[in-house]
Amino acid sequence: MSRTDPRKVRSAEDARRIVEERGLTHIKVGLFDLDGVMVGKYMHRDKFLAALDGGFAFCDVVLGWDSKDELYDNTRFTGWHSGYPDATLRLLPDSCREVPFEGDMLLFMAEFTERAEAICPRGLLRRVLERADAMGFAVRGALEYEFFMFQETPESVREKGFRNLRPLTPDMMGYSMLRSSVHAELYHELLGLSEAMDFPIEGLHTETGPGVLEAALGVDGALAAGDKAALFKTFTKVWAQRRGLMATFMAKWSPDYPGQSGHIHLSLTHRDSGDSAFFDAEAAHGMSALQRHFVAGQQRLMPELLAMFAPTVNSYTRLIPGFWAPTDATWGVENRTTALRVIPGSAKSQRVEYRLGSADANPYLALAAAIGAGLHGIEQGWEPDEAVTGNAYELDHPIHQALPRTLWEAAQRLKASSPARELFGDDFVEHFAATREWEERQFRRHITDWELDRYFEII
Structure with missing residues (x-):
């Protein structure tokens, strides 16, 4: 049975299929901040599959600090005044890619939604x-x-x-x-x-x-x-x-x-x-x-x-x-x-x-x-x-x-x-x-x- 090509993944259903085919316990998820720095984490399979439909939460501090992780003191969007709450992200199934040096590992990208979408670099280009x-x-x-x-x-x-x-x-x-x-x-x-x-x-x-x-x-x-x-x-x-x-x-x-x-x-x-x-x-x-x-x-x-x-x-x-x-x-x-x-x-x-x-x-x-x-x-x-x-x-x-x-x-x-x-x-x-x-x-x-x-x- 042939395996799903990551470049052919287009939908949430495609994403589920390729994760199941590879028997992955964790999936790599990443997004880009204002400086173009990629941040992310390994996400457990169950959480990833749920996030395909409902999104997931990520601390909005990544929009509130600089490239050296130092916190801005002059922004209104987030800061100590807001308590650095979670922001909501959507997974992008069609961003699926192999990570060649990590075996069968897959990488998916995400972007901010809701209030944080106004600040999201990828969201800005999309608009x-x-x-x-x-x-x-x-x-x-x-x-x-x-x-x-x-x-x-x-x-x-x-x-x-x-x-x-x-x-x-x-x-x-x-x-x-x-x-x-x-x-x-x-x-x-x-x-x-x-x-x-x-x-x-x-x-x-x-x-x-x-x-x-x-x-x-x-x-x-x-x-x-x-x-x-x-x-x-x-x-x-x-x-x-x-x-x-x-x-x-x-x-x-x-x-x-x-x-x-x-x-x-x-x-x-x-x-x-x-x-x-x-x-x-x-x-x-x-x-x-x-x-x-x-x-x-x-x-x-x-x-x-x-x-x-x-x-x-x-x-x-x-x-x-x-x-x-x-x-x-x-x-x-x-x-x-x-x-x-x-x-x-x-x-x-x-x-x-x-x-x-x-x-x-x-x-x-x-x-x-x-x-x-x-x-x-x-x-x-x-x-x-x-x-x-x-x-x-x-x-x-x-x-x-x-x-x-x-x-x-x-x-x-x-x-x-x-x-x-x-x-x-x-x-x-x-x-x-x-x-x-x-x-x-x-x-x-x-x-x-x-x-x-x-x-x-x-x-």
Whole structure:
């Protein structure tokens, strides 16, 4: 008797069947918090089967603390004032995946419901896609990530104080056939993991910098693309640590090398016909009026939504000239110096690449912001500014294209954004902006090595 393929699980009944076939006593259940960190637990079979119909409870503290488990002191959604009660989650049967290194173990994802749904990152993306559906569009997307690999462990990096770390490989060797062949077994393992866990990698190669790789994930519907990106980040780190290595997706770990991007490729199709909404063979660069409006929305709202693409203090060290990261809300056609890169092609390939995002962004929030801004541009009938030709870093740009330079400023722009509140809801905007303010305040409490070196003796 053939076993149920996890990728064919669609309903609660399918989920019951595959759990029973495998004789599992426990099932792995996970969800993603505001920082894109996956949390979860092993759930007993009986509880899991009951939760397929009625949901289950999970402490809402995961929406009330930061990436170091420190409790926010400035949020209203939850806190000591509410007692950190349980929130309700729904299981997502069609998220079923095998965990290859745990025998027959299965992983299912969940998302918040009821009051917490307003804050839930996956729920936010889903609501933006429901907006697209109501407008007659389907959204397809894919993310690509740069990440550095180190010959280190969680223990060794702490013993070293995160200094003098040993990269997987030395020197600046982008697209190196030498590196990928010498370490072929590692590449094959990661490619195999991506296939087994259904976040297939379309392309994998070295980037510029010691030990840095870039992985382009395959295109899918935007919600599935968010799931795959979030799982890719999580289980790439798991895979590396199981090999005695470490992978980091922080935006910039060293001032000597380019930062790590999390680029987003997006396209719209007409929901009913399946035809491209972005391609017009008669228009310049194949850009339909709808694609122009979409790009205009992304461009105009970029300064207001930056906190959703650059969510950490470290994110802003990446947004400097000459390091392959945009510094203003610009767009161009096949121009990698701009924040938005329109990629002309056919009805199948015409798309826009949102190049602003860094690898540390929560993929659900970044997708929600990139898509929501574009939809708003369509609704408003906006037109983009003039496209940039040549090197965007060397040009002067209008003041309205300037991006916030700090996380604090970005949080203030988000809080003051009427389109953000209309797209994402007041509850999310208030809560997420407060968490970013907290993040900035945590940073301000610390003394950096740069400050000690600069001021300790001479001032």
